[in-house]
Amino acid sequence: xxxxxxxxxxxxxxxxxxxxxxxxxxxxxxxxxxxxxxxxxxxxxxxxxxxxxxxxxxxxxxxxxxxxxxxxxxxxxxxxxxxxxxxxxxxxxxxxxxxxxxxxxxxxxxxxxxxxxxxxxxxxxxxxxxxxxxxxxxxxxxxxxxxxxxxxxxxxxxxxxxxxxxxxxxxxxxxxxxxxxxxxxxxxxxxxxxxxxxxxxxxxxxxxxxxxx
Amino acid sequence: xxxxxxxxxxxxxxxxxxxxxxxxxxxxxxxxxxxxxxxxxxxxxxxxxxxxxxxxxxxxxxxxxxxxxxxxxxxxxxxxxxxxxxxxxxxxxxxxxxxxxxxxxxxxxxxxxxxxxxxxxxxxxxxxxxxxxxxxxxxxxxxxxxxxxxxxxxxxxxxxxxxxxxxxxxxxxxxxxxxxxxxxxxxxxxxxxxxxxxxxxxxxxxxxxxxxxxxxxxxxxxxxxxxxxxxxxxxxxxxxxxxxxxxxxxxxxxxxxxxxxxxxxxxxxxxxxxxxxxxxxxxxxxxxxxxxxxxxxxxxxxxxxxxxxxxx
Numbered sequence: 376x377x378x379x380x381x382x383x384x385x386x387x388x389x390x391x392x393x394x395x396x397x398x399x400x401x402x403x404x405x406x407x408x409x410x411x412x413x414x415x416x417x418x419x420x421x422x423x424x425x426x427x428x429x430x431x432x433x434x435x436x437x438x439x440x441x442x443x444x445x446x447x448x449x450x451x452x453x454x455x456x457x458x459x460x461x462x463x464x465x466x467x468x469x470x471x472x473x474x475x476x477x478x479x480x481x482x483x484x485x486x487x488x489x490x491x492x493x494x495x496x497x498x499x500x501x502x503x504x505x506x507x508x509x510x511x512x513x514x515x516x517x518x519x520x521x522x523x524x525x526x527x528x529x530x531x532x533x534x535x536x537x538x539x540x541x542x543x544x545x546x547x548x549x550x551x552x553x554x555x556x557x558x559x560x561x562x563x564x565x566x567x568x569x570x571x572x573x574x575x576x577x578x579x580x581x582x583x584x585x586x587x588x
Numbered sequence: 589x590x591x592x593x594x595x596x597x598x599x600x601x602x603x604x605x606x607x608x609x610x611x612x613x614x615x616x617x618x619x620x621x622x623x624x625x626x627x628x629x630x631x632x633x634x635x636x637x638x639x640x641x642x643x644x645x646x647x648x649x650x651x652x653x654x655x656x657x658x659x660x661x662x663x664x665x666x667x668x669x670x671x672x673x674x675x676x677x678x679x680x681x682x683x684x685x686x687x688x689x690x691x692x693x694x695x696x697x698x699x700x701x702x703x704x705x706x707x708x709x710x711x712x713x714x715x716x717x718x719x720x721x722x723x724x725x726x727x728x729x730x731x732x733x734x735x736x737x738x739x740x741x742x743x744x745x746x747x748x749x750x751x752x753x754x755x756x757x758x759x760x761x762x763x764x765x766x767x768x769x770x771x772x773x774x775x776x777x778x779x780x781x782x783x784x785x786x787x788x789x790x791x792x793x794x795x796x797x798x799x800x801x802x803x804x805x806x807x808x809x810x811x812x813x814x815x816x817x818x819x820x821x822x823x824x825x826x827x828x829x830x831x832x833x834x835x836x837x838x839x840x841x842x843x844x845x846x847x848x849x850x851x852x853x854x855x856x857x858x859x860x861x862x863x864x865x866x867x868x869x870x871x872x873x874x875x876x877x878x879x880x881x882x883x884x885x886x887x888x889x890x891x892x893x894x895x896x897x898x899x900x
Contacts, residue, residue, distance in 0.1 A: 382768060382856040383884055385827050394822055406611070419610040421825030421847055428825025430610070433885070434892070504823065506613035506848035509722055513823065513848075550722045569712050569724055575612035 376401075380438055386429040386445075394515060394543065398425050399503055403580045408452045409445075416441055422579050423504035424513070462499070462582040465547065465562050467538050469495075469587060473561035480540065480557055483523050491559065492587055494518045500545065502581045510549040510567035510575035514583055517543045529555035536562045538585070545585075560585075589653030590703065591737040593687065597645025601707070601726035601738075602700075604637025606715040610847045616828070617719045618844050620801065620866035623757065623895065624662035624700050630899050631659040631679040632704040633746045639709070639716040640702035641732065648701070649689040652682045656743045657704040661751075663696030663759060663867060678750040696759030696867040705743035720801060721845060755898055757863065762792065762873035765861045768884050770831065770853035775817040784811055784839075785855060785878035793839065795872040802845040803832075804868055810837025811854065823850040829857035829865070841865060860887040 377389040388405065391398035406422040409429065416436035421428040431441055469492045470477045477488055484491070500514035507513075517540065525541045530553065533539075537548045539556030548554055549566035566576055577583070592599065604625070605618025619625040619642055629638050642662075652658075659679040660667060667674040667690045674680055674688075676699060682688065693699065709716055709727060718726025727736060773781060783791045793808035811833050813819060819835040826832075830842045832851035841857060842849060843865060857865065858879060868874065879887075 379771065380881065381771060381825075382827055382829065383859045383881070383888060385825075387771060387825070418607050421610045423824040423848060424822045426824045428827070430827060433888075504848060505611065506825075507823070507846060509609075509613045509615075509719075511613055552721060567722075573612055574609060574614060574713060578612070 376405075378442055381428060384431055384433050386431065386438065386442060388427045388429070389425060390427075391425045394424050394503070396501065396516075399501070402427055404452060404455070404457055406579065407457050408448075408455050411451075411455050412448060414441075414444075421506065423506070458578075458580075460501075460580040460582055461578075462584065463576065464584050464586050465538075465564050466586045466588050467496070467560040467562050469560040474538070474559040476539075476557035477559045480521070480523055480559055484520060486520065491521065494521055495540075495545065495559065496585045496587050500583045500585075502577045502579055502583065503544075505575050505577055505579060508549055508552055510577065512546055512566070512577040512581075512583065514545045514547075515543060517545050519543065521545075523557050525555045526557070529553050533558055534561060536564065538562060589737055589739045590656075591651045591653060592732045592734055593649040593651055594647045594689075594734060595732045596643045596648035596690065599641050599643045599648060599732040600718045600720065601639050601709065601716055601732070602642045602718060603639040603716045605717055605844065606713050606725075609713060610825075613847050614713060615719070615847055616844045617715075617717045617725065617801075619700065619717070620698060620843060621662050621700065621863040623863040623891070624866070625702075626895050627677070627751060627755070627898060628659055628661040628700050628702045631661070631677075631746075631749055631751070632657055632702050633744065634702070634704060638702070639707055640700045642698055642700055643690070644693075644698045646690060646693055649687060650701075651687050652684055653737070654740065654743055655681070655683050655745060656740065657746045658682050658688065658701065660690070660699055660701050662699035664694045664756070665690050665699050666692040666694060677756050679746060679748050681745045681748065697869040698866045703740055703743065704746055705740035708739040708741060719845075751898065755894060759864065759867040762875060763864060763868060764875050764877055765864065766858040766879045766884065766887070767831070767855035767876050768858055768879060768881055770855045772821060772852035773854045775813055775852040776833075776854055777812045777814055780812040781854060783809070785876050792873045792875050795868045795870050795874060797870045799868070799870060801843055803843055804841040804865065806839045806841070806874060808838070811839065812837065813852075817852070819852075820850050821852055823848045826853075827856070829859070829862050831855050831857065841868075858884040858887065860884065860891050
């Protein structure tokens, strides 16, 4: 665990250097540890693949005081309750107009459309992070055979519900939005509900299975 | 009630922002110049960071449907109320039926138009601010258009006040933005970093036309990555003011709309200069100046003290 400062009001806690289930589990445990402390000087926490970024209120605590106080409480990490992840099924219409990049993915990977769909839908993915846009799940780990690079120039708009691939990740665009990932399908599932906490259906650590429509 | 006659180039309802849900990707989407918003609300007698209209572009105009106190802060503008000249950074009382028009933006880019009272709008996730990209919050999740009207409750007239010149920030280019070191400064060659954050003979960047509330892309001499450095990072948490450098070496200053990013961050804009980011416009010249964390903290504390002293 490596603690460093990120600007005047950020604390970056790094748990490793790669995309890895074990490193991510440490991130997740630390995130729930931070939440359990309910410290009023912590405004926001952004957990992701290998780090937790804390935004703190510098009017309520200094960086030194807050990091010292977190260090003192570290013994609790092993004892906190980490919620059981939920599993979600997401039905996807693959290919065609919904998955307009599937031909590119086929030519890049040398797989047929059916093989791509079969591989994509055969894995139970883990939500490594939620962000970029509200409710956008970064899902991993994608089968290596589906590795595709991001677009060099992102598209200005893809439709809501678009399912994309980039490197060893897959994800779902919760809104019509700019997108640099390769789109292979679309789902009708709503990912965000503004009227209901915690607003995103996916939480870090949850599991997602894709089902061919 | 106010009715929009002309929205300028873009007019949006903003406030102090959304907090507490970055963990599921909900960004703050706050006003870009929080100093201007804070002083605006002081002039209007409103509590905290009450919502206001963030505008850029000239010709913004609205009609008052009630007697209300109004003020404009942020960019220095030449405005008029029924032909009577007005300036930014002062409050004025408007009568029902009168029209406010912004005729010219003289210095800076974004200006804030506010009213004493509470707008009749829905708070979403604890805030009135507009998330334009995801179309929620503010006025029906979108920019204001001609004919839109917003009602206000608890409106009042206040004593007209003008902010002293010394408390009005300088927004004229060239801009010098103070920065603190970022987590991936070691991804870049020493020479390149020196030029970027430079000691002497700094290189200037130009604000490109790729600029919106999400980020500001700069043109200029690209930063050079070390030969052994990756051109991207595993996506992770971002805070406003982070400078991200994609593979092409040209910096992007991230504003308030992203919670995660995947590019190397050689530096972050110091908090004291975050408000100035609202006033960078295409073609402006920008230079960076690296400062230590202690100095950054001291400068920001001083800025908070100024706001406190204005309010007292």
